[in-house]
Amino acid sequence: MMLASLVGMLLLQMGAATRAIHDYNVYHPYTEIDSWMTGILIDNPDIVSIERYGQTYEKRDINLLRIGERTGAMKKVVWMDCGIHAREWISPAFCQYFIKQILQEYRVHGSRMAAMMKEMDFYVTPVLNVDGYIYSWLNGTRLWRKNRSPGTGSCSCYGTDLNRNFNVTWGTIGVSTNCCSETYGGTAALSSPEAASVTRYLEQRKADVLLFLTIHSYGQLILVPYGNPNLTAPNYGQLMKVGLAAAAEMKKVHGMSYRVGTSPDILYPNSGSSRDWARLAGIPYSFTFELRDNGSFGFELPEDQIQPACEEAYSGAMHIINHVHREQFNGSSSTAAAVSVATASLLGALLATCVTVANNAF
């Protein structure tokens, strides 16, 4: 028994040693991302697990990395997904960077990340639209956006826009009924297996999800719910406050400006987005990140910009993550704390007055 586990450990170590170091500054085809995920698991078996939570139209697995200390209890969750739109290659690149970064920080004894991983789990899907991503690596189809489900009826084009397929005011605005269109919303809400996988998986856990982050490009934006202008999030003010603070942090890194607002305000109205689904499901913080750039390279962001793009996106994401963590675990948010402090001092002042009055009265 001892010998078997020793041999097992040795093989794992050898595997780790011979495995090529993953280059975070180049774009990787899906097979390499898949191998990398296995490598992350092997290198961090104490806090990483891989969960298969769905299948694409072409029957490929949709996997997430679950990262956090195992406490046995159900923990609070930070959700991040990348690669919902195939051509936005910087997005899966960011998920890879993000995972590398949080693991690195976790290993620093006494770090904030180490504390957060005790209390929260990170669920990160490096590539959600696996079929689409693979298709965008083929010759001549680099700018593919949608999934790869075939058209129906008399419409022969492929693909549903996954970010128009979620069941929040589905099919109402900013979406096309033409299956050849890039914003085709599907035959029905959640008709795509990819979108349905996300909702099915999170429905059971939504009470524990603190933050839903979905990563896109391009445009340099932080979008808050909702995409339909007729819906307003009850915590719109708070979402804007946190989003604007995140954008301010991002600008400090490399000077890039990110605009913040609802999609109908700063970009275009749309319906059926995953961000909207998350907010409506009760997840309090839900954001879309549109990463670099502003249109010079667009979807084909040069590889030498991967690192700076990821660094600034990481600082923005971490600002939001730190905020939700603080709000959940350190008593209260700063606003509520301020209210408490103000109330306490007011009460104190009134009691003092009371005592003085009472003293004078008697």
Add this chain to the structure above:
Amino acid sequence: MSPALMRVLWVVVLLSAVRGAPLGTVTPPPVILEPVPSVPVPSEPVRVDSGADQNISIPIHTEQQQQQQQQQQVALDVDVMLTGELNPNHYPARRAAQVVLHHLNTRYGSPYWWGALRQVHKATAEALGDSGRKYSLEVTLQDQISGTKETCTAEVVFPGGPAGGPPQVTTSYEGKSEINTQAQEEALYNQYNTSQNLLSGHNLPDSYGHVAPGMEPFWHLGGVASSFVMLKESSENTLYNMAQVVSVTQLATENNQLRFNYDVLLHEMVSQEIIHWKLLASWSPQEGVKASQMELLPKCHHCEPPQEH
């Protein structure tokens, strides 16, 4: 203790029990405007539908499909557009500002000067009745090559009526402040002003964002020439960028202008469509860039490469 003071204390006690986010909806901060807008439904560029559908057999003969088309159209007609002072970070100002950029590229662009929108500072819009709508803007643009920034004011008129037509732009911009692109331009012009070894290239940038060494000026030139197309195709419902030069092929010089056949992919942000255009770009340091023979190519739905598993 006086009853008044008691009442105050009760109020304070009750207030201190409130925690967390306020209940109920909070409306977004109002934009200064009149009347209260409903956000326009982004229309797919009409050309895309007519051009793109050439290769598809989607017979619009069922009643349901006809109704759907009409419904989308109804949504567009009923929308009320914003007038007055606009939020410069919101999309109406940004789309108008992008039109300014395309205009400036057609006027001042070259293989060594290619403008991009950096910031919108101020924007207002007014309705011109049947003549359309006018935007007044203050924007900062940036040359993507040297990084130099310039601020200018501009007016954009989107013509009204069924005929439509391209937007009309005027600006306070007086020309590039630095003249040192002249030497580079002349060197490039002289290098390629021969009938030997006509230049050709493709995929600028490639899938990884790389532009082959020595090809950057022709990527920039493609972007500038594309601005002619993007300018004439723009409306208040579009936001165009060039996604990629698919191919560039030099033709023989004519009238002292270098000439290139370009095959480009444009990205229209609102519809998210990739739109394929061909054009002929001519350029010289003296004349600047001109685009002609602009032709929309249909979206190729049946050009699906074999699947890899």
